[in-house]
Amino acid sequence: MLVIYSLIGLRNIRRNFRRSLLAVLAISFGLFCLIVFQALKVGLHREMMHSTLNLDPGTIQIHAKGYEANIAVLQPIEQHEELTAILAKDGFHPSAERLKTPALLLAGRKSSSVLLSGIRPEQEKQITFIGAKTVAGSYLKNPGTLFIGETLAASLEVGVGDSVMLMAQSMYGKPVTRRLPVGGIFRTKSASFDRNHIYTDLATAQSMLEASNVITEIALQTDHDAVESIAGKLRQRLNPELFQVRAWQVIIPDLKQLIELNDATMGLLVFIVFAIVAMGIANTMTTAIFERFREFGTMTAIGTTPGGIVTIVVLESFFLGLIAVLVGTLAGTIACTWLSRYGLDLSSFISSNQYFAEDHVLKAYLLPGDLLRAVFITLVTAVLAGIYPAWKASRLDPVKAIAHT
Incomplete structure (x- = not known):
């Protein structure tokens, strides 16, 4: 029927x-x-x-307990070498060690507030695409150089090879300055990012800030769909009295x-x-x-x-x-x-x-x-x-x- x-x-x-x-x-x-x-x-x-x-934060970040972003005083990660070994052994990779601090960049009479990141370029290439956005010079090929955004370079009227003055606060709270040459310029699709972020090699940043063997952040790049699960495993694996693990949902709530x-x-x-x-x-x-x-x-x-x-x-x-x-x-x-x-x-x-x-x-x-x-x-x-x-x-x-x- x-x-x-x-x-x-x-x-x-x-x-x-x-x-x-x-x-x-x-x-x-x-x-x-x-x-x-x-x-x-x-x-x-x-x-x-x-x-x-993939621009900068990665999917998961590890900081010292009580870490707060945009604070001038450095907040070093204790026992970071052991932490890096644990991450590699347990398969939490790729990861990148960073030293971040607010700074002031001066070129002649012009200046701009920036976020300075001391990085290891070979590690950072596995976390971000910033190196692939080079439009002039090179991506920290030479130690002791700066890698800055095109928007910032235009506002300060500097180019590759020009020297600029970098001011920041050292590990011990005193102001420090260093004159560094611009080694490379990058351009992303975000003018605000290009204006506010600069990079140098980790050793140069540690030397300038009187922070020998100090890092303030470890960034990881993981499968986007498994971030919460991996972050949870990290929290169980690491000592909560020393380390603070944050997924991108907390880092970038907007x-x-x-x-x-x-x-x-x-x-x-x-x-x-x-x-x-x-x-x-x-x-x-x-x-x-x-x-x-x-x-x-x-x-x-x-x-x-x-x-x-x-x-x-x-x-x-x-x-x-x-x-x-x-x-x-x-x-x-x-x-x-x-x-x-x-x-x-x-x-x-x-x-x-x-x-x-x-x-x-x-x-x-x-x-x-x-x-x-x-x-x-x-x-x-x-x-x-x-x-x-x-x-x-x-x-x-x-x-x-x-x-x-």
């Missing part, structure tokens, strides 16, 4: 082809939008995380909040899209039932049960949704494939954004789970939207329905 009901449902879809086509196109468009927007959202989050976490806001916005969009889909199907089926009063009346008169009427109408809704799913999925997948290859250039909208420091091209990233979820929700919505019209059709009085004109 189900086969017969299915054939009747398919025949009813073909009966008024134009109306069915409009319904299918409306549902397909809704599914298409959902697939593409979801893929772009995932791509947006991945690009934001990649650009932000990025975490922005991702959560995007997820909430996407949830609202899903609700709106499928509310429209549901109304479209319900309207289509209600109109179809109104035009087929006599048909349903005749079917009831010859013995078709109310359950049979409901089954026919619900199957009709299901088939409409199924056809729309095939069309929408095909169109959405093709669009996502194109967007994953070529992307959308957002340069005119985010010319200098900290979350797009590496690239301004947004590419789609379609996850199989997201695609299956969208298809499932569409089919369920199609079936649920057909229940009320089906119930209404099953309640028709046969005599009045047959007499309906």
Whole structure:
């Protein structure tokens, strides 16, 4: 009997082809939008995380207990050599040792407040892409040089080879200065980062700050999806009286909040899209039932049960949704494939954004789970939207329905 009901449902879809086509196109468009927007959202989050976490912070940072950022007084990590050995032995790598402190950079009469990072370039290449953004000179090829941003270099009117004065506070709280040459200039897509960050080799920073064998930060680069798990293992492995382990969600809370806001916005969009889909199907089926009063009346008169009427109408809704799913999925997948290859250039909208420091091209990233979820929700919505019209059709009085004109 189900086969017969299915054939009747398919025949009813073909009966008024134009109306069915409009319904299918409306549902397909809704599914298409959902697939593409979801893929772009995932791509947006991945690009934001990649650009932000690979620019400087990494995914996990280890500091001395009680560490506070932007404090001029150095907060050294005790027993950092043993800590580095533990990280390497237990597979927590790659990692990079850093010495960070606020500083003042002077060139003639011009000056700028900056964050000085003493680093080991060979380690840093595994954590950040800053070295790959070199536009002039070299990436700390020669010890005792500075690697500064293009925006900062322009504001101070200095170039590669020019000497600048660097002022900071030593390990013991006294002011120290050192004249260093600019060895290289970098340019990211974030002008604010380029203006506020400078680098030198770790040995030079330790010597200037009178902080022999001192580091203030160890940065790790891990799988973005496993950050919380790895951070938890580190907290269990390391002495909490000496070390403070922070994941990127704590280091950059505004990025975490922005991702959560995007997820909430996407949830609202899903609700709106499928509310429209549901109304479209319900309207289509209600109109179809109104035009087929006599048909349903005749079917009831010859013995078709109310359950049979409901089954026919619900199957009709299901088939409409199924056809729309095939069309929408095909169109959405093709669009996502194109967007994953070529992307959308957002340069005119985010010319200098900290979350797009590496690239301004947004590419789609379609996850199989997201695609299956969208298809499932569409089919369920199609079936649920057909229940009320089906119930209404099953309640028709046969005599009045047959007499309906």
